Amino acid sequence: MESSLTYLIILGALSAVTEGAGLLPDGPLQKAVGDSVRFNTSKTPTETLFHSVLWKFKGETILFATPANNNTTPGYEDRIIYFPSTASLELRNLLTNDSGEYRVEIVSATADQGSTTLEVLEAVSGVTVSPNSADLLENAPVTLRCSSSGSSLTFLWMNGSTEVTASDRVQLTNENKTLNFTSVSRYDQGLYRCHVSNPVSHKISETVNITVNYGPEDTRVSPSKPPYATGSTIILMCSANSRPSPHFTWHVNSTKLPHDGEKLQLMKVTMSNNGNYSCRAFNPKTSVTVESPPVPITVTVLVVSPACSAGCIAGIVIACLVLVAGLVGGGYFYLHKKKTNRRMTDFPNTEVHQNDYVNMPNHQHDNMSSHYENVDGSHYENMSAEFRRAK
Template sequence: MFPFLFMVFAASTAVTEGAGLLPDGPLQKAVGDSVRFNTSNTPTETLILTVTWKFKGENIFVATPANNKTTPGYEDRIIYFPSTASLELRNLLTNDSGEYKVEIISSTGATDEGSTTLEVLEAVSGVTVSPNSADLLENASVTLRCSSSGSSLTFLWMNGSTEVTASDRVQLTDENKTLNFTSVSRYDQGLYRCHVSNPVSHSISETVNITVNYGPEDTRVEVSPNKPYHELGSTIILTCSANSRPSPQFKWHVNSTQLIHDGEKLQLMNVTMSNNGNYSCRAFNPKTSVTVESPPVPITVTDQHQPPPPPPPYWIIAVVFVVVIVAVLVGGGYYYYQRKKKLNKKLSDKPVNRNFPTVTGGGAQDNATYSGEARCDVQPSRVWPGDRNHGIPAELNYADIKSFQRKNGERVQLGSQDTTTQYSEVKVNNNPSTSSPPTYDVHMQRINKPTPQPRANVADIYAEVKKNQLN
């Protein structure tokens, strides 16, 4: 029993050591190719008694010192290398995919075994893309589909030399066989190819041309020579441009009237005053059916001996002028307000003198001298700030005095005066009635005056009186 156990242990040890006899799999080959299963066995003086190759557990080849036996179906496809016990299998079929094992028994009774797997793939072929072209408007959608023959295929989309990747507008579905643009942009335009590959082969489709039409945009006119005016008899060239695909059609207009001439350039030769006007061009895209007009460009033709028209005033000068005017008005108003406020304060703070001195004046028609008192009726022009509730006037408008009454009751009517009369004090009566204008007691003294001078301006007289009151 012990010798039997020894033999089993030795055999199991030999099998374990032979696990790396063949390379790791899977070995990948294309249909129709050949594969060679190279063993790690090295030639020795030890005689090999038997070599057995198996596929999926079934013998496909057995070699002994006497002869070699090949299973039917493999006769013309197997080549055996006895020095290393390796095997080559030709004209591979997809059915050849699976596990292969080798078992080597030497004359000493030692056994070596190894295994690996083979994957026979169908080569890539017949790669096509549909549609084979696409003429689109910007923001439209399009789907490209790639198809191919072969096994274990991998799909890759390229735009020129750049790989196409998924984004919010680009979708790759069906294991990357389908490329979908939900909204194409002008930057998606290009030549697209579908790359198909597997571990044993690869192939590329024909190019697919995607054209994206847009515009026109940014339509504009350039003038050559570019200057504010042009001389009589000179030549002017106007060029229209626009951002558009395909290139747009151009029509020219002057003062909104279409010209007969079409095209990118408009040439005005031997210009006259009749060429003056606002020129513009309209760009039309036949693919998008969009028309965009350029901003008008003024053309001014003038006699070269005449000076050019003056440049328009700069807006900065206008703004500065307005600011200065506003500042002067505001400053003048503020100064007037402060002066008036100061004057009113002096008038309101000055005490009312009920005992007025005698007033001197020259209101009579002759040069006789007299003194006396008079009473006059005056319409008030202002009310003292402190006596607003009593209706007491704040100041007297002397130009409004038409008559006055003496103490004896005699009323004197004042007419036009040729001499200047100076009123120094006016005393208001106590307890004036609120229902009638107040009366004032005026003390006057008649004095001799020089020869009458031209009548003074009432405003000057009023200013002088105000000055005396303030002093």
């Protein structure tokens, strides 16, 4: 009976309470289902308990606290934690039904009240996109749809790291859940994802691969650098702008060659290889074939200066030998003359002049001759023996 009377007195006092600015944080406070939320007041913690604290949700009391005891409304007993030093309140295991306005009324030396709102959201889950891939021809239409569970969802489409926005060919409908291409281009190819979020969670779908096939276009042949001489090698390359890469065939004068691929190699060419060469690019996805402009190839005989004949070579060899012999002979003569002059310089008294013999009287010649004639062999032998002894 006494507690009831106290409660009624407090309620009467609260009728004169004015709204306290900033007593509770501004809302809405956003939390996920199953989380907890704490309504913190702006009161400074104190050891002196408040005369009374009243918490309400949507106008209904969920907690009444006095210094003597705390009264919790049935259904909240295991979910509410009360902090008497600041009159704050924590609510656990949130449900979507917990969304709404929360109000607190505090009576102490003064009386204050404040309010805020709570929004309990379901977390994002189960994000999927259909179809999960698309292999398209350029200019074809395609539609991607994103689905997800959760509340207050926001949808965003990404191509790689680029956000997809609406244009003449691109439409975003159904709150961006649907991405529609009225006509895809080759630049739309890429890896697409659907990003789904709300204030409490965020999820991304699996990748959707969109392939856009086109071409071939701008088919051309790049030849080796002319001129082309007989016996040389010619390499021709074929290219085209296409997705997927095309299949190449080669033709000369409109006749198909038994060789496929982007590279054609002609080895040891002759004039029989002359002609107009072209390649054809075929795209198996678009079923389109495009032929390159023809490239004329002309093989010519390489003109080489005639070689020196055998007689010419023999003449060159003989001339070289004569030149060498002349150089050797001249050198020998020079060295011999130099050596002779050095001898004559070293022995000047032994030099005999021809005039000495010419001016000699005839009787002297005769006497010398008879002198040598009268010398017998024994004389020479005696001279030889004396010469040996002298040695």
